[in-house]
Amino acid sequence: MGAESYYRNEAVKVLYSHHHGWLMGWLRKKLGCSQRAADMAQDTFLRVLTSHADLNAVKEPRAYLTTIAGRLIIDDARRKKVEHLYLETWSALHGNDVAPSSQSLVEVVELLTAVARLLEGLPEKPRRAFLMSRLEGRSHGEIAKALGVSVSMIKKYVARALLHCLDLLDEDQR
Amino acid sequence: MIRDEQRRILGEAAEWLATLHSGDVDDADRSCCRDWRRADPRHERAYRKMENLWRRFEGLGSDGGAATSTLNAVLGARRRQRLRGGGALAVVLLVGASASLLSLPFAPLDLLADYRSATGEQRHVALPDGSELVLNSGTAVDLDYSAGERRVRLRHGELLARVAPDRGRPFVVESAAGTARALGTEYTVRIREDGMDVVVTESSVEVCAAPPTASAAHHGRAHCAAAVAGQRARVRGDRVSAPQAVDTALETAWVKQRLVADDRPLSEVLKELRRYRSGVLHYDDKALSNIRVSGVFPLDDTDRALDLLAALAPIQVRHYTGLLTLISPR
Structure with missing residues (x-):
């Protein structure tokens, strides 16, 4: 183990021993279920352990922990929604006879949840333009026709979506 | 600043x-x-x-539009609640009703493949030995290069291989159905619902069916055939058909993003176009059974291809959002 990860482990240990009980209480009140609260608390500390944030710079440890835990709760809810909608769309497109393999389903739902988080807050047109371009590989000309805007606008939409994603990713690093 | x-x-x-x-x-x-x-x-x-x-977005979108629809549904949820009952929701249900009548090609979500092309995408891949792959729409491959062999695993779809000569290292394209082995040549391999097709445009290729059992493989009893330039060999089950002469320009027109039809049934042409479109292309085989078409159709713009078909044949093309297109006799 490198020195850096050693100190990180120590810092997380301190956070854990001082605030784990409190975080459990906070989560229990929010979720109304102690089993889920315990799981969510574990996930929160796992996230802290693997993040790149400078723990020494954390002034308000409880606010820091509840921010991460809150995000995890939202992600969890979104993941369920994504999974439900994905399966619905899948069977609409492919019929009920062929199901996606459970392995790839887990991966896709994970990816889609992450992408949904990245694209949240982006207005509808830039988001749709970006999805059509990146996921469906459609040309700017086609997208412009579908959205009823000029071709040069599509380039701006796609670029705007990329910057938006980058901002959110940078935020995560902090 | x-x-x-x-x-x-x-x-x-x-x-x-x-x-x-x-x-x-x-x-x-x-x-x-x-x-x-x-x-x-x-x-x-x-x-x-x-x-x-x-x-980061790699691996999404090769599922016929399910990923895009899901994301739009999740992210547009607030707006949708007001419109409930209309718009996108109704279309998805309609698609569900018609899709059950079709057997759409199954596109596994090959997130871990080394190289992938999305539906409607054509991709050129430069390989480390100077060989080149062209991936047709909805294709996934893995590379397995070693000192003694250059192996490309075709998970699904279709590819053209332009093989750089290397006597010491055979070049092999492998699928679940079999293998196609060459020494410096150009050929295409396409996975079919019931097997694999290999079309040779240069030199020759040895095509072998995958052995039916592990013990047969152990005894080296795979069924093989040699195909030369201008021929196609088909693998069906554990047999390889005797190679037949084909028009290779026609068979490999997809590399140039063209579909060439020479007096072909319309339903066959539509089935082929489906591979290049995300979303559902629906038609009734029987209703179109008497219609035949000839022409050259762009694969990189399937909307245009459908417009051309509508101009050539007595059919009507109706689009419902980007997801569903219905074709019916006029």
């Missing part, structure tokens, strides 16, 4: 990436982009950053 400058550079990098993937990019654009990247190390860094971001 520095932040503003950084922001401007990132914005430019994002626009370059958007341009390169606009579907309408020429050599002048590419060379301008290269110049821009070279002009300043910060440009190059920003570009790399954007490129990495672009790659």
Whole structure:
């Protein structure tokens, strides 16, 4: 183990021993279920352990922990929604006879949840333009026709979506 | 001040990436982009950053539009609640009703494949030995290069291989159905619902069916046939058919993004176009059974291809959002 990860482990240990009980209480009140609260608390500390944030710079440890835990709760809810909608769309497109393999389903739902988080807050047109371009590989000309805007606008939409994603990713690093 | 400058550079990098993937990019654009990247190390860094971001979305979208619809549904949820009962929701149900009548080709979500092309996408892959692959729409491959052999695993779809000669290292394309082995040649391999087709455009290829059992494989009892330039060999079950002469220009027209039909049933042409479209292309085989068409149709713009078909044949093409297209006799 490198020195850096050693100190990180120590810092997380301190956070854990001082605030784990409190975080459990906070989560229990929010979720109304102690089993889920315990799981969510574990996930929160796992996230802290693997993040790149400078723990020494954390002034308000409880606010820091509840921010991460809150995000995890939202992600969890979104993941369920994504999974439900994905399966619905899948069977609409492919019929009920062929199901996606459970392995790839887990991966896709994970990816889609992450992408949904990245694209949240982006207005509808830039988001749709970006999805059509990146996921469906459609040309700017086609997208412009579908959205009823000029071709040069599509380039701006796609670029705007990329910057938006980058901002959110940078935020995560902090 | 520095932040503003950084922001401007990132914005430019994002626009370059958007341009390169606009579907309408020429050599002048590419060379301008290269110049821009070279002009300043910060440009190059920003570009790399954007490129990495672009790659994060790899693996989504090869599922006939399910990923896009899901994301639009999740992210547009607030707006949708007001419109409940209309718009996108109704269309999805309609698709469900008609899709159950079809057997759509199953596109596994090959997130872990080394190279993939999305539906409607054609991709050129330069291999480390100087060989080249062209991946047709909805294709996934893995590379397995060793000192003694160059092996390409075709998970699904279709590819053209332009093989760089190397006597010491055979080049093999493998699928679940069998293998196609060559020494310096050009050929295509396509996975079919019931097997694999190999079309040879240069030199020769040894085509072998996958042995039915492990013990048969152990005893080296695979069924093989040699196909030469201008021939197609088909693997069905554990047999390889005797190679037959085909028009290779016609068989490999997809490399040039063209579908060439010479007095073919319309339903066959539509079935082929389906591979290049995300969303559902629905038609009744029986209702179209008497119609035959000839023509050259663009595969990189299937909407245009459908327009052309509608001009050539007595059919009607109706689009319902980007997801569903219905074809019926006029």
